[in-house]
Structure formats: C-alpha cells, structure tokens
Amino acid sequence: MAKFRTLDELDARGKRVLLRADLNVPVRDGQITDRTRIERLCPTIRELSDKGARVVLLSHFDRPKGKRVPEMSLRPLAEAIGSAIGRPVAFAEDCVGPEAEAAVAKLADGDVLLLENTRYHAGEEKNDPALSAELAKLGDAYVNDAFSAAHRAHSSTEGVARLLPSYAGRLMEQELKALEAALGNPARPVVAIVGGAKVSTKLDLLGNLSRKVDVLVIGGAMANTFLAAQGHDMGKSLQEAEMHDTARRILEEARTANCEVLLPRDLVVAAEFKPHPATRTVTVDRVPSDMMALDVGPETVDVIEDRLRKASTLVWNGPLGAFETPPFDAATVAVAESVAGLTQSAGLKSIGGGGDTVAALRHAGVAERMTYVSAAGGAFLEWLEGKTLPGVAALETA
Template sequence: MPRFRTLDQLDPRGKRVLLRADLNVPVKDGRITDRTRIERLCPTIRELAEKGGRVIVISHFERPKGRRVPEMSLKPMQEALSVALGRPVAWADDCIGEAAEAAAAVLKDGEVLLLENTRYHAGEEKNDPEMARALARLADVYVNDAFSAAHRAHASTEGVARLLPAYAGRLMQAELEALDAALGNPARPVVAIVGGAKVSTKLDLLGNLSRKVDVLVIGGAMANTFLAAQGHAMGRSLQEAEMHDTARRILEEARAANCEILLPLDLVVAPSLAPDVPTRTVPVGAVPEDMMALDVGPETVAAIEARLRRASTMVWNGPLGAFETPPFDMATVAVAQSVAALTQSGGIRSIAGGGDTVSALKHAGVAERMSYVSAAGGAFLEWLEGKTLPGVAALEVA
C-alpha cells in the first residue's frame, strides 16, 4: 500500500487546516434526509479542533456548474454540522476570494469554519490551477477526508493537495486501509460478490477482481447474461445478448487466473417484478418462457455460504437479486446475515460498498456488523476496478 501522511503526523495547533469533506448529502424540500456523511466526518473535525487546529471545511454540493444556485448552497449544512459536532460552526458565503480569506483570517484555535459550495466556481471541476492556488492561500495544511470525491481530479481534491502539506483524514485513512485489506494485501482466500443489472457497467470491475480474488460470485441480473452466454434458456429475464462473447471471455480469463467463478445454480422466477407475486424456484436452464429470474435460489445461497466459511476476506458490490421488491430480497438478506455472523465471530473480514449494496445491507439489518461499509459510491467502484484515484494519488508520499 502506498504511504500517506495521516493525522498522526500532523500537529495542527495554531495552523489553518483546509479540510476537504463530502457534504453532498441528500436533501428534500430543504431538509437533510440522511446525515451519515456528516456524522462520519465529525471525528476528523473534532480531533483537529481539539488539538488546536483552525478547521476550514470545504465541499461540493450537487452540480451548479460554476454558477450560484441558491438551492445548491451549503448553508443548510452549517447548522447540521454544528449540531453533529456539538460546537459552533462559522460560515462564509464563498470558498475563495475576499469573503473566504477574511473568515479564515479571524479563526481562533479550535474553531470551525464552513465555506460555500466549491462547485459555484467553474475552476473546481476543471482543476484550474488558479482556483487551487486561491484555496491554498486559505490554509497552512490540507487534509482530505472525502474519499467519495477522490476519483475526481478537481481543484479541491487534487490541485490544492499539490500545493500544501497534505494528509489523509481519519475517514480517508479508514477507507484506504479497508480497501488495502480487501485487495491490496488481503488475507486469503478472498471471495468477491458482485451483483447488479448489467455486465456492461462492471466490465472493469469483473476483470480486475478475477485477477485478484480466489472466488468471484456473480449474482443479480448480470448473472443472467453469463447463464444465457452458456446456452441456458432464460425466458423473459433481463440480460444483455450483445455481451455474451464478453461474458465467455471473462469466464476464460478467470479460469486462466485460477479464480473460481460461482454462477447461480438455481433461480427464483416470477411472471413480473412486483411485491409478493407468486414465485417458483427452478434449476438453472429451466426458466419458463413466460417467466423472469429475479433472485438466486437456496441452493445458490448454500454454495455461496460454503465458500464464505472457507474465506478470510470478502468484498461485496451489488445485490444478488431485486432486493427492493420482496420476496426477491431473500438471497441477499440470507447471505448478508451469514457474512455478518462470520464477521462478528472473527472468521472473515468483510468490506462492502456501492449505493445499492449499502441499501441492501441496511435492509438486511447488518450494515453495522460488517468490518467496513464504504459510502463512497463511484470512488469505491473505481478503486475495485483497479483505477488510480487522483485525490488519493495526490496524498501519496514519495
């Protein structure tokens, strides 16, 4: 794993600390509906403030495309952050320029300042050097605690990190350590579970994992494409006929890399995707013409659990079925509960991420019982794909 400076190497007392956060939280009718990202950020802010740092928080919010869009202001986050921290948070209505510099200049040790949306400036997404320099003028050191934005080479994630002494915050550190444990230097055997709708959206992920893990479990609708590519009749199931050659190639490359691919052995089928619709469980290859596969069956669940019991590390991205619509959540919930039990007993280290995956684990009631659940979305996926993340690379110590 590359080396990064962490807060262990930083004495923030008396220093202005530019903290890149991810406050791009869901908001409906002006109200924050999920404060997870705010709560996860608090440990880094508290540590910096309690050690005497003068904390200047920056973040993007939505996509104003370089314009001031009032409903995309970070102002509502000021109170939410203050409540979560249990301390006052000051505000400046810009992230660079006179307003930001004046607010930063009057900060005292232990105080926290939130700046306006970085994406109000077109230079943010262009990684404009002048905007990066303007951000750097605000502070003495830079801390990135926004792994979820690290896959973007923006002024606040990559440009400014090249201009100031740069450190990983506690959330960034935890994410990098978890991902290193998952794929960088994992305890073996490693089992990866990949689900989702389309093979075409996860080609890089499947290719990278097949070279790095011992067992690759493929579920969700993308498994239908692999099964159809092997000649199995799939009825009306969602699948990508144009990806059959690619699916066969992935299977061949996995075999060459000594990676076992576990495809469904049985399937739960129904005439439509609807709550509590009548279902049948059929062997692979026996999907009726008027039915569609919407979940994997109990034989498949048992096969997955058998591999997990022999594993030391598990990585999960994507549900096994259409879990949002019961009863097609049964396989995902069953496997999630097995993983949680193995994790709690010390039998496995479990790392999961991706929007649907997080929702599925919460639905199963086990999100808090995994070793690490990433809320990073796209950045988590790109890391699993083996891509270099600009915001992470900028933190590396030569």
C-alpha cells in the first residue's frame, strides 16, 4: 500500500492546519438536504481542535467558475459545521488575501475557521501555483480529508499539498484503507458487481476489474448490451448497438484473465417503464419483441448470491435494475440484503460506492451494515478504473 502520513504523525498544537474538506453538499431553498459529508468530516475537525490546532477549513462549492456567486457561498455551512461539532465556527469572506489572513491571525488554539469557496478564484481549477502559494501562506500543515475531490488536480487539493507538510485526515485514511482492501491487496476470491445504463461510460472500469477480480457480475441496462452482443434479441430494451464489438472484446479479455463474467440468466420485463406495470420473468433468450428488460430475475439473483457466499471481498458499483422505479428494485434489494448478512455473519469485506450505488444501498436499508460505503462518486470510480488520483498522489509524495 502506498505510504502517506496520518494525523497520528501530526503534532498539531499551536499549528495553523489547512484542512481540505468536501462541503459540496446538496442544498435546496437554502436548506441542506443531506448532511452526510459534514458528519463524516467531524471526527477529523474535532481531533485537530482537541489537539490544539488552529483549524482552517478549505472547500469548493458548486461551479462558480472563478466568480463570486452569492448562492454558492460557503457562509451558511459555518453554522451547520458548528452545530455538528458542538463548537463555534468562524467564517472569512475569502480563501486567500487580507481577509483570510486576518481571520487566520485571530485564531486561538482549538479554534475552527471556514474560508470562502475556493472556486471563487479561477486559479483553483487551473491548479495555479500562485494561488497554491497564497493558500500555503495561511497554514503550517495541510490535511486532506476530501477523497471525493482527490481526482482533481486543483490548488486546494494538489498544489498546496506539495508546499506544506501534508497528511491524510481520518476520512481520507478510512477511504484509502477500504480501497486497498477492495482491490489493492484484497482477500480472495473477489467479486465485483457493476451496474448502470451504459457500457460506454464504464469501459475503463470493466477493463480494469476484469484483470483484478475473480468474478465480475454485470447488471443494469449495460447487461442488455452484452446479451445483445451474444446474439440475444433484447426486444425494446435499452442497449448500445454500437458497443457490441467492445462488449465481446471485454468478455474475451476477462476469459484470458481467468475472470468469470456473470451475465443475467433471466430478466424481469415490461411493456412500459413506469411504477408497477404488468411484468413477466423470462429467460434471456425469450425477451418479447414488444417488451423491455428492467431488472434481473430471481435465478440470476440466486447465482449471484452463490458466488457471494464463496467470496471474501465484494466491490459494488451500480444497481442491478432500474431500482428507483418499483418493482425493478427487487434484485438490487435482495442482493444487498445478502451482502449485508454475509458482511455481518461471514466476514465478507463489502465495499460500495458511486452515486447510484449509495442511493441503491440506502434504498435497500443496508448502507450501515456494509464494511464501507464511499460517498466519493467520481473519485471512487476513477480509483476503480485504476487511475492515479492527484490529491492522493500528492500525499504519497509530500
């Protein structure tokens, strides 16, 4: 596993610690609708504050593209963070320059300050060395606890990490350990479940996983493309005809790598995509010409569960069916419940992540019963694809 320093190695007392967070939380009508990212950040803030650090929070919010957009200000987040950690959080109207410097200078040991949206400066997304240097002036040490922004080489995620002694926060440390357990040096056999709509958006992911896992389960609408590539008539099902050659190549590469690919054996089909339509369960060679596949069937679920019972590690990205629209959530929920049970009773290391995956696991009520569920989205996906994440690489080489 790549080496990086953690908070265990940071003597924080009296130091100004720049803490890169991901506070890009969903907000509707001025109200935060999901506080997960704030809650997951709290242990690192509290630990640094308790150790006597002067904690300076950095984050982006939305896409202001280098301009001051009032509704993209981080100001409302200061109160939310303060409420979560049980201590006041000050706010500065800028993330660099005189206002930021004055606010940092006022901090006493244990105080917490939130700086304004880093993306108010165009240099942030360009990883501008001048902006990185301005940020570095505000701190004596840098802690990155924003794995979800680690796939971007920006000033606050990569540039400043190379200018100060740099450390992984507790959330970053937890995420990297989970990913190492998933694919870096996993307990075998390893099963990967990959779902979603399109093969074209997950080419790198499927290619990397087929070389690293023992069993690759393909579900969601992308499974339709693989089945059609094998000559099955998929009726009105969503599929990518232009990806058939690619699908056949992925299957061949998996065979060469001794990776078993599990495609659906049966499907739940309907004439229209809406909640609770009339449905039928058919084998993959019997999809009616006027119907579409919207979930995998019970025989497929049984086969997946059989492989999971023999597995030591599971990586999950993407639902098995159109889970947002019942009854096409049935397979995803059934497999998720099996995963949670095996995690609790048999020691299965179960790691899930990616936007739809988190929503699906929450819908199934199992997110808290898995080994680790990453809220990182794009960064989680790029890591599964085998790509280097600049924000992580900067910590490894700092």
